[in-house]
Amino acid sequence: MSAEILSSTPDPDSAAGQRPKFLSKERARRGPYRPATLLAGAWLILITVAAGAAPLLAGHDPLTQDLAQVQVGPGGEHLLGTDSLGRDLLARLLHGSRTTLLGVAVGVGVSVSIGVPLGLYAGYLRGRVDKVASAVAEILMSLPGLIILITVLAVYPYSMIAAMVTFGVLSSAALFRIVRNVTMAVAQDLYITAAKLAGLSRRQILLRHILPRIRPTVVAQTAIVAALALVTQLGLGFLGIDTRPPHATWGGVLQDASTVIAVSSWTVVPPVVVVTLTILAFGILGDTTTSQPYRLTRARTRTGRPQAPRTTRRAPADQLLCVEHLTVVLTRGGGGSILVDDVSFGIGRGEIVGLVGESGAGKSVTSRAILGLQPTQAKVDGFIDFDGLNLLDLTDKELHHLRGRRIALVGQEPMVSLDPTIRIGAQLAEAVRAHQKVGRKESHRLARQLLTDVRISDPSAVADRYPHEISGGMAQRVCIAVALAGNPELLIADEPTTALDVTVQAEILDLLRDLQRERNMAVLLVTHDWGVVADLCDRAIVLYAGQIVEQAATERLFDHSCHPYTAALRAADPHQQQPGRRLTTIGGSVPPPGSWPPGCRFADRCVSVTEECSNAAVPLHLVAEGHITRCIHVRADDKEAHRVP
Amino acid sequence: MGTFLLRRLMRSAVLIVVVTFLTYFLVSLTPGDAAYTLLGARATPEQLQALRHDMELDQPLVEQYWRWLSSALHGDFGRSLLTQQSTSEVLSQRLEPTVSLLAGTVLVSVALGCLFGVLAAVRGGWLGRLVDLVGQMGLAVPNFVLGLILIAVFAVNMRLFPVSGYIAFAEDPGLWIRSLVLPVCGLAFGVIGVMARQLKVSMEEVMQREFITAMRANGYPQRSIIYRHALRNAGLPVVANLGVIVVGMLSGSVLMESVFALPGLGSLLVQASAQADLPLVEGVVVVMTVIIVAVNIGVDLISAWLDPRVVRP
Numbered sequence: 041m042s043a044e045i046l047s048s049t050p051d052p053d054s055a056a057g058q059r060p061k062f063l064s065k066e067r068a069r070r071g072p073y074r075p076a077t078l079l080a081g082a083w084l085i086l087i088t089v090a091a092g093a094a095p096l097l098a099g100h101d102p103l104t105q106d107l108a109q110v111q112v113g114p115g116g117e118h119l120l121g122t123d124s125l126g127r128d129l130l131a132r133l134l135h136g137s138r139t140t141l142l143g144v145a146v147g148v149g150v151s152v153s154i155g156v157p158l159g160l161y162a163g164y165l166r167g168r169v170d171k172v173a174s175a176v177a178e179i180l181m182s183l184p185g186l187i188i189l190i191t192v193l194a195v196y197p198y199s200m201i202a203a204m205v206t207f208g209v210l211s212s213a214a215l216f217r218i219v220r221n222v223t224m225a226v227a228q229d230l231y232i233t234a235a236k237l238a239g240l241s242r243r244q245i246l247l248r249h250i251l252p253r254i255r256p257t258v259v260a261q262t263a264i265v266a267a268l269a270l271v272t273q274l275g276l277g278f279l280g281i282d283t284r285p286p287h288a289t290w291g292g293v294l295q296d297a298s299t300v301i302a303v304s305s306w307t308v309v310p311p312v313v314v315v316t317l318t319i320l321a322f323g324i325l326g327d328t329t330t331s332q333p334y335r336l337t338r339a340r341t342r343t344g345r346p347q348a349p350r351t352t353r354r355a356p357a358d359q360l361l362c363v364e365h366l367t368v369v370l371t372r373g374g375g376g377s378i379l380v381d382d383v384s385f386g387i388g389r390g391e392i393v394g395l396v397g398e399s400g401a402g403k404s405v406t407s408r409a410i411l412g413l414q415p416t417q418a419k420v421d422g423f424i425d426f427d428g429l430n431l432l433d434l435t436d437k438e439l440h441h442l443r444g445r446r447i448a449l450v451g452q453e454p455m456v457s458l459d460p461t462i463r464i465g466a467q468l469a470e471a472v473r474a475h476q477k478v479g480r481k482e483s484h485r486l487a488r489q490l491l492t493d494v495r496i497s498d499p500s501a502v503a504d505r506y507p508h509e510i511s512g513g514m515a516q517r518v519c520i521a522v523a524l525a526g527n528p529e530l531l532i533a534d535e536p537t538t539a540l541d542v543t544v545q546a547e548i549l550d551l552l553r554d555l556q557r558e559r560n561m562a563v564l565l566v567t568h569d570w571g572v573v574a575d576l577c578d579r580a581i582v583l584y585a586g587q588i589v590e591q592a593a594t595e596r597l598f599d600h601s602c603h604p605y606t607a608a609l610r611a612a613d614p615h616q617q618q619p620g621r622r623l624t625t626i627g628g629s630v631p632p633p634g635s636w637p638p639g640c641r642f643a644d645r646c647v648s649v650t651e652e653c654s655n656a657a658v659p660l661h662l663v664a665e666g667h668i669t670r671c672i673h674v675r676a677d678d679k680e681a682h683r684v685p
Numbered sequence: 686m687g688t689f690l691l692r693r694l695m696r697s698a699v700l701i702v703v704v705t706f707l708t709y710f711l712v713s714l715t716p717g718d719a720a721y722t723l724l725g726a727r728a729t730p731e732q733l734q735a736l737r738h739d740m741e742l743d744q745p746l747v748e749q750y751w752r753w754l755s756s757a758l759h760g761d762f763g764r765s766l767l768t769q770q771s772t773s774e775v776l777s778q779r780l781e782p783t784v785s786l787l788a789g790t791v792l793v794s795v796a797l798g799c800l801f802g803v804l805a806a807v808r809g810g811w812l813g814r815l816v817d818l819v820g821q822m823g824l825a826v827p828n829f830v831l832g833l834i835l836i837a838v839f840a841v842n843m844r845l846f847p848v849s850g851y852i853a854f855a856e857d858p859g860l861w862i863r864s865l866v867l868p869v870c871g872l873a874f875g876v877i878g879v880m881a882r883q884l885k886v887s888m889e890e891v892m893q894r895e896f897i898t899a900m901r902a903n904g905y906p907q908r909s910i911i912y913r914h915a916l917r918n919a920g921l922p923v924v925a926n927l928g929v930i931v932v933g934m935l936s937g938s939v940l941m942e943s944v945f946a947l948p949g950l951g952s953l954l955v956q957a958s959a960q961a962d963l964p965l966v967e968g969v970v971v972v973m974t975v976i977i978v979a980v981n982i983g984v985d986l987i988s989a990w991l992d993p994r995v996v997r998p
Contacts, residue, residue: 449898508993
């Protein structure tokens with residue numbers, strides 16, 4: 041009986057600037073065509089028509105009493121039976137729907153005509169209008185609706201219209217808030233800025249650009265207000281205060297049925313069914329929450345390897361990690377496209393290997409698949425050998441035992457990689473306890489030690505802070521400390537400096553290098569920054585559109601890169617630019633998964649493209665010891681091109 | 686923390702003044718005023734005028750309100766027009782059933798809502814669909830209708846609980862609970878659905894966040910990830926919404942008291958408003974607003990405890 045459902049819709053404010061799900065185009069397109077939506081719409085049209093044609097359809101007068109025939113069952117002369125005074129139930133429901141639906145219409149009308157324009161205006165303009173309107177809305181939303189309505193009806197007895205106008209005013213607050221939040225989210229979009237710059241008037245922007253975008257939300261929320269209006273009306277009718285007694289409303293019919301429920305339970309059935317279906321119909325129209333169940337315990341496919349080349353050879357002894365034919369495919373539900381295509385590489389103990397490429401090349405997916413943290417709708421194939429264990433054969437539980445203890449992760453955005461609600465010291469101590477059998481007190485001491493290890497000068501003070509109280513660089517140090525808590529042999533650093541200030545980047549890289557040396561850790565460094573590769577990595581792997589295009593020792597890659605993509609990427613490195621010249625870029629963009637060409641995937645953007653490039657898939661070639669590339673124009677040093685097994 | 690609480694208390698005070706003034710204003714619009722109600726249709730205009738003067742109804746509205754507010758601050762809410770009983774006395778008699786009903790409903794719905802929400806988010810599958818369904822059905826069946834069904838099944842047919850009425854806690858705690866079971870179930874059902882669904886959606890959203898991935902990747906215990914970190918973060922929006930839910934519950938309780946004939950504030954309001962007994966109406970509105978304010982402050986404190994960013998921005 042309240043606005044409680046209204047607020048179950050995601051609030052853009054709370055999602056820290058993230059685009060709310062219900063704004064996505066896909067939702068808007070899919071929403072109106074669900075079968076449930078069609079049924080709900082059909083039902084609402086049906087009862088509206090029935091209400092309009094009530095005198096024709098009813099067959100009986102809703103007020104005529106027949107005390108000889110009270111509470112008769114369905115069938116016969118009275119299709120749905122009669123009520124406690126022998127009045128025809130169908131006639132009372134039909135005639136009742138006129139008053140009830142009129143009340144709903146009044147409530148919704150008032151609510152929408154106040155809430156939507158104000159919400160649009162406040163969300164777009166912000167400023168003082170927004171402040172005042174939001175404050176008023178907050179007060180309105182904490183008013184007990186039904187109680188106010190009862191008071192209103194005490195002043196204007198039996199004035200359903202007055203009650204529903206009041207309902208409209210009260211419920212407009214919730215509608216206002218949602219429209220305002222959605223408008224705020226949309227107004228931040230680039231094309232709105234573009235429209236402003238193009239000189240469109242405020243009115244044009246609001247009506248032609250913003251309103252169409254937020255329409256699905258407005259429609260859905262209006263349906264919910266309608267459901268609330270109906271429930272409220274029923275409540276008033278049930279209390280017998282909405283209209284003068286003999287006049288029928290749905291709530292009144294329910295109330296009458298309730299007085300005789302112990303004697304005849306049939307009378308209550310028709311009104312309950314009608315009422316429930318109608319509220320449900322409004323509810324379905326208003327349901328915008330998409331639900332994607334998150335499976336924590338996911339069944340791992342044990343058939344790890346692809347059919348053709350069963351290279352189950354053991355990794356060389358000095359190899360810590362050996363990835364072979366790694367393929368990550370989104371399942372049909374997730375789009376069915378390939379994210380990572382037959383990627384093979386190794387990392388030796390204590391070695392730092394860079395994984396380089398543009399966004400969308402598959403770097404993150406590759407690195408996370410090693411930890412068994414691929415997207416939920418993805419299927420992983422291939423062979424990942426970690427110190428003699430095939431990681432793809434392990435269950436989630438067995439993998440869990442490895443995570444943090446032998447392989448750890450440092451993520452890209454330190455500010456969102458820590459639990460915002462828990463003190464840093466406590467989070468770190470928990471990581472320590474996860475890997476070592478120590479008491480609470482000892483774990484906190486070790487946590488402070490870890491903070492010292494990552495060169496934080498005042499560990500006790502930092503341990504007492506919350507993540508939002510420290511800087512990005514500091515947060516990344518904490519994240520590294522978390523990853524070190526289990527003393528891992530392999531650290532996966534997924535663009536560890538991308539989100540940081542330039543000055544801080546160097547510090548974090550120095551720290552990583554020092555830690556790697558102190559602990560002789562192997563590091564898989566995902567990056568798109570050649571400076572980082574040159575600085576830290578022993579070897580680098582260049583990824584393009586899900587494939588390895590080149591792999592070599594860092595020096596060799598800098599001196600003798602073979603693949604045109606590597607060359608182009610190096611040329612586009614911001615550190616290599618000369619002042620006053622235009623930035624070198626690679627034309628076009630990485631083709632998204634699912635639209636990769638059959639031949640060379642870089643052909644469209646390549647400067648040395650020829651006709652043969654698009655003929656067939658290009659295999660990897662060995663160019664020199666430890667140097668492979670995927671380009672048909674490159675010949676090996678020893679004349680003969682080798683196909684890498 | 687101090688300034689945070691102070692700000693919230695200020696907001697509450699504003700809310701109480703706004704609500705009571707609105708009610709006062711509404712009441713002043715009544716075609717027949719208190720004097721008319723007392724003397725009836727046969728009173729002469731002179732009699733009415735005299736009584737109005739006695740009751741200070743001829744003074745400006747703001748002045749009347751001010752006088753009412755200052756005596757209300759001293760605990761004096763005036764007297765019932767019909768019975769001449771002191772309003773605060775009547776209110777205190779009616780407080781217990783309503784507070785029992787509300788507290789019971791909050792306890793039951795928070796406990797079960799969280800339980801089902803978490804289970805649905807973690808296990809998904811049929812339980813997830815059930816939570817979605819109940820979340821929607823709970824709202825589709827108005828709670829007073831559910832109350833009627835509960836009476837028919839559990840009181841009339843199975844005779845497990847009394848059909849209606851209220852036994853005070855002091856009289857017999859066992860019977861007190863029995864008299865509350867059905868109304869609490871009726872009122873909590875929809876709320877459980879709403880809360881469970883909200884928590885489920887929120888949990889699913891939180892489980893996709895980067896810090897959860899980071900924790901999983903670094904070997905935090907699964908149990909702690911779900912029940913300590915994810916639940917705490919997922920609970921924030923749910924707790925923030927608790928205030929609105931209780932406001933809705935208050936409206937629902939009025940109907941529930943009517944269905945189960947509980948002698949609470951809600952039934953007092955319905956009765957008083959039917960008799961245009963305005964001091965009583967005003968009194969009930971004040972008490973309900975105070976309940977809302979108290980709940981909101983409680984919600985703020987829980988939010989602050991769950992999320993440090995509320996107090997330490």
